[in-house]
Every structure is written in C-alpha cells, then in structure tokens.
Amino acid sequence: MHLFPDKMESMKQSAALTPQVFDAPIHPLSLRHLVENAIDGIFIIDRNRRLVEFNHACEELTGYSREEVIGKNVFCARAIQCQNASGDSMAGNLCPSLSVFHSGMSRQSERMRAVAKDGSIRWIETHYTPIYTPDGTLDYVLGIIRDITRQVLLEEDHARLGDELDHYRREIESRYDFSKLIGNSKPMLEALELAGEVAATNTTVMITGESGTGKELLARAIHFNSPRKGGPFVAVNCAAFPEQLLESELFGYDRGAFTGADRTKPGRFELAQGGTLFLDEIAEMTPTTQAKILRVIQEREVEHLGGTRPIRIDVRLIAATNRNIEEMVREGLFRQDLFYRINVFPIRLPSLRERKQDVLPLAGHFLERFAMETGKKVPGISREARRLLLNHPWEGNVRELQNVIERAVILSRGELITSAHLFSGLAEGKASFPPTGHDSSGPVQLPEDGLDLEQLEISLLRQALKKARNNKTQAASLLGLTRSTLRYRLQKHGLEEAETNQNG
Known part of the structure; x- marks a missing residue:
C-alpha cells in the first residue's frame, strides 16, 4: 500500500480518525481498496507538506497519475493547481491546506477552479481534516475533492436564465405601460384613466367594446400594472371552444374523465394561479358553463372534470365582450347573477x-x-x-x-x-370587408306587400342547419350568429327539438 506502512500505526491511533474504523482489524489492502473506489478524490498531505496519498478519483479529475505527484511538495505538485473564483492562484501561502496545519481546525474550502493536466478547468470543492498523533501532534491533513463542475454550470445557466427572464419581464411591463398605449381622444383617455385606477386592485373588470378595439391589450395592461404582474396572464377566447371542450380548458380534468383523457391536465384557472385570467367573448358561454363559472367566482375553487377534490384558486378575473350583454341579460341569454359578479368595474373601449x-x-x-x-x-x-x-x-x-x-x-x-x-x-370610403348592420340596403329586398319575418327566420335557420348538416357551430357561422344565439333562436321557434327528433 502506498500509505507508507511506518505511519499506519500512528494513523490508526489518531483521535481525528473515526475510532470504529480501526477498532476492527482491517487489512491494509482492504483500506486501499476503499480509498481507490471512493467517488470523491482523496489525498493526504504529511507534516512536510508532501503528498503521500492520491487516489484514482484524483487521477481522473486532474489528469495526473499517482507516480507523477506522490512525494512532491503540495505547493509544487502540478496536479493541485487551484484558483479562486476570480482566477487568482491559490498556491503557496494561499493554499487552503496550509491554514489547516496552522490552525489545526477542519476547513471546508471555498469553491475553487482546478487546472488539470490538459489545461481544462474543473470546479471543485475540497474539505480538509487534520489527523493527529496520540501526543497531539498534527501528523497529516486528509483532503477530499469533489467535482462540482456540472453543478456550477447548472447554477450559472439558472442565473443566466433568471436574468433573461427579468429582462423580458421588464420589457413586457414596459410595452404594456399605460403611457405606451396610443390614444389622445377624450373617450380613450377616459377608458385608460379607469384602467389605471382599477389596475392596483384585485377587482373584477368587465371590458366592453366592438371587435378590434383592443380589449385584450387593455386587459394585459391592467395585469402588468397590477400587484399580480409577476404572475401569469392567461387568456381564453370563450367563443373558440364548444361547450364541453371549453369546460375542460377552464377547469381541467382528471385522468379517465372521458375518452382520451389519458393524463390529468390543469385548467386555465389553475394555470392563472397568482395572476390574471382573461375571459374574452364571455357572452358566448352556454348557460351550463355560466353556472359553473359563477360557482368558481363565489367559492374561489374549481374541480376537475371527473374529479372530486376542490382546488383553491387565487386569480383575478377580467372579462370582455363585443356584445350588448345587458340586453342579453334582459332576453334571458346571459345569467343575471353572473353578470353582476363580473360587471363590478365596467370599462367601455370606444370604436375607432x-x-x-x-x-x-x-x-x-x-x-x-x-x-x-x-x-x-x-x-x-x-x-x-x-x-x-x-x-x-x-x-x-x-x-x-x-x-x-x-x-x-x-x-x-x-x-x-x-x-x-x-x-x-x-x-371609396367603404369598409375593407362587408359591413354588418350599418347598410340599410342588403341582399334581401323587402317586397312591396311586406313579408312574415318570423317565417323568414325559421326558413333561414332550417336552410343553415341543412347546409351545415346540423352542425350548429357551422350553421351559426353561416348566419353570422354565435352558437348560443343560434341555440336561443332554435329554441324560440321550437326547431331544436324538431331537428333532434328528425335526426333520431
């Protein structure tokens, strides 16, 4: 064994070594086997500052063999060329092992960079333990080297990504600063003033206005100027999903909740935790979904589809619509109780x-x-x-x-x-796409003797359903209606039940 046999007895009796290790007889070859197979590098320095042990892990880490460094002074052993985090050499009097000989105390070194034989640099962390003879003389220093290069690189990547995230967050916050929103007209300034006042609160906001007026832009501005700006902003277009799919998107679902649900998926309410949930086109929700949204707002908790466990949520709600939602409430197309819940702080965006x-x-x-x-x-x-x-x-x-x-x-x-x-x-002073509801002359001309408007509406509804093969979403699109409005008109004329019976 390379651990100099004449010193083995004094090391066995050293108070600094763990007593149980030497209470039972251990053959030197067995001890050598343990040292050689250690994951971390192990080296030993004697009182003359010379390396007397240098295991296989040290060889792997430094690129030097035992034969090249054993017996050499630690200050000139090429294998232990250490630098501090700034790249300054820690040789000579700055070597951490020297302070152990001076103080007699164990020392965990600061992170250092070790220069290997091929010039590559590894980040290491070294722990030094003094080993005493029975008379109290410091005989050796045991060093353990741990390669932490991967850990340091991951930490550096994490710090870099954190800096990039902070940069992008500041950039986004700057983009949605109210002062950056373009608008000097009186109605727009009034809308921005209201948004600025409500942004600092957790109040539910209802934004109304025609399509294309910038309702989502204003919702984002409110979020990024609020105390929740560090949280997520999650937007959902309620008109873009059929009823069942919208509910699974909003509330999430558990594995096995329906065919194809092969995993548990969080809903948008959960994804917006600590931030803001923007429900665009909220007026297009079906009455069933409206009732579920009302419960979420009241209870501040959601349940996955197919689940039984309530999930607490901390979400600010901003809703938007391009429709006259108050008229929809009067016509029974939108729940009155939900309207009062979301219309806490209304903001109307003016048309261009x-x-x-x-x-x-x-x-x-x-x-x-x-x-x-x-x-x-x-x-x-x-x-x-x-x-x-x-x-x-x-x-x-x-x-x-x-x-x-x-x-x-x-x-x-x-x-x-x-x-x-x-x-x-x-x-020509015309719209760049066909106008809706602003031209009195249209493709249908009123006959001189008039017509039965209700029968005309029934006829158009049936034609649309036939052309769309009873797909209500497509039929609504053909008529320029929303799915919920189409359903209302079908129910009004008793067509929905008739179409169902016809298909059944």
Whole structure:
C-alpha cells in the first residue's frame, strides 16, 4: 500500500480518525481498496507538506497519475493547481491546506477552479481534516475533492436564465405601460384613466367594446400594472371552444374523465394561479358553463372534470365582450347573477370611429412597427393617404387599421405610403370587408306587400342547419350568429327539438 506502512500505526491511533474504523482489524489492502473506489478524490498531505496519498478519483479529475505527484511538495505538485473564483492562484501561502496545519481546525474550502493536466478547468470543492498523533501532534491533513463542475454550470445557466427572464419581464411591463398605449381622444383617455385606477386592485373588470378595439391589450395592461404582474396572464377566447371542450380548458380534468383523457391536465384557472385570467367573448358561454363559472367566482375553487377534490384558486378575473350583454341579460341569454359578479368595474373601449384623432398616431405606430419587421425604410404616409385613413369608417376598428398598414408596408418599395398602397375600399370610403348592420340596403329586398319575418327566420335557420348538416357551430357561422344565439333562436321557434327528433 502506498500509505507508507511506518505511519499506519500512528494513523490508526489518531483521535481525528473515526475510532470504529480501526477498532476492527482491517487489512491494509482492504483500506486501499476503499480509498481507490471512493467517488470523491482523496489525498493526504504529511507534516512536510508532501503528498503521500492520491487516489484514482484524483487521477481522473486532474489528469495526473499517482507516480507523477506522490512525494512532491503540495505547493509544487502540478496536479493541485487551484484558483479562486476570480482566477487568482491559490498556491503557496494561499493554499487552503496550509491554514489547516496552522490552525489545526477542519476547513471546508471555498469553491475553487482546478487546472488539470490538459489545461481544462474543473470546479471543485475540497474539505480538509487534520489527523493527529496520540501526543497531539498534527501528523497529516486528509483532503477530499469533489467535482462540482456540472453543478456550477447548472447554477450559472439558472442565473443566466433568471436574468433573461427579468429582462423580458421588464420589457413586457414596459410595452404594456399605460403611457405606451396610443390614444389622445377624450373617450380613450377616459377608458385608460379607469384602467389605471382599477389596475392596483384585485377587482373584477368587465371590458366592453366592438371587435378590434383592443380589449385584450387593455386587459394585459391592467395585469402588468397590477400587484399580480409577476404572475401569469392567461387568456381564453370563450367563443373558440364548444361547450364541453371549453369546460375542460377552464377547469381541467382528471385522468379517465372521458375518452382520451389519458393524463390529468390543469385548467386555465389553475394555470392563472397568482395572476390574471382573461375571459374574452364571455357572452358566448352556454348557460351550463355560466353556472359553473359563477360557482368558481363565489367559492374561489374549481374541480376537475371527473374529479372530486376542490382546488383553491387565487386569480383575478377580467372579462370582455363585443356584445350588448345587458340586453342579453334582459332576453334571458346571459345569467343575471353572473353578470353582476363580473360587471363590478365596467370599462367601455370606444370604436375607432369615435376617436378619429387617434387614427394617424396609430397608423404611424403600425408603420414603424411593420417597417422594422420587414426591414424596409418607409419614410411616412402621403397627404392623400392620410386623408383616406381619416375618412374611412373603420368597421374593424384598430385591428382593421393595423391590417391596412401592414399590407401597405409590404406593397411599398421604400417610398411614402400612398393611396395606391391602401385597400381600394378606402378610396371609396367603404369598409375593407362587408359591413354588418350599418347598410340599410342588403341582399334581401323587402317586397312591396311586406313579408312574415318570423317565417323568414325559421326558413333561414332550417336552410343553415341543412347546409351545415346540423352542425350548429357551422350553421351559426353561416348566419353570422354565435352558437348560443343560434341555440336561443332554435329554441324560440321550437326547431331544436324538431331537428333532434328528425335526426333520431
């Protein structure tokens, strides 16, 4: 054994070594086997500061063999070239083992970098233990080296990702700062003022306004200017899901809840824990889903589909709709009790027609954004194009304006945006898509002797169902209705039961 036999007896009697190790007879070869097979590097330094033990793990870590370092002074043994975290050498009087000889106390070193034979650098952590003779003389120092390179690299990655996350969070918060939202018209300033006042609270907010007015943008601004800005913002478009799928999305489900549920999935309420849940198009919910949402708001807990365990939630709710929800309450299409729960702090976003003075600033903002995205240098918008933008009715509101400017930037070749780059509908003062409900002359002309409106509606409903093969979502789309409105009209005329019986 390389552990110098003349010293073995004194080491066995050393008070610093664990007594039980040497109470039972251990053959030197057995002890050598234990040292050689240790996961961590083990080395021993004698009172002359010379290496007298250097196990296999040390060889693997440093790239040096035992023969190259045994018997050499620890200060000049190439295998133990350590640096502190700043890269400064810790040789000579700075070697941690030296302080153990001076103080006689065990020492856990700071993290160090060890330079291996091939020049590679490993992060290590070393623990030094003094070994005394029976008369109290410090005879050896036992060192244990642990390679923590992977741990340090993971910590560095974690810190880097944390810094990136903080950077992106600050960037997002800056993007949704109320001062960054474009709007100098009186109705828009009033809406932003209300949003700024309610943002600092946990109050439920109801945002109304036509499609394309920026309801989700305002909801995000409220979230990122609230105490919950560090939590998630989760958005759900209630009109995008059929009833059963919407409930599984909102409340989650347990494994086996239905065919295909091969795992437990958290719902949007759970995913929004500690943050904000934005329910867009909330008026499109069916009465059954409305009742379940009401219970969640009242009890502050959800249950998975197929589950029995209530899950407590801490979520701020912001709802939005482009419909006249108060009229829907009067017509029995939306639960009155749920309406009162979500309409705690209403904010109405004006249409772009009501904020004409914001058209050109918004157009300039979109121009700059899309020019940057496409890499084009577009100097601005011509006078004639600005006039067209101001005179356009903007049925699609801000979203339509955004699309118009994006198309114009794509068509431009680095020159001013002109009327030629805009939709032809703008030059005629018309909407860029068919208007809904704003033109008295439509495809159906009223006969001179009048007509039976109820029978006409029944006929159209039946035609739509037949064309859609009784798919209510498609039929509603053909008629320009929501699924819940279609269902209401079918029930009103007794068609839903008739269609069901016909199919059955």
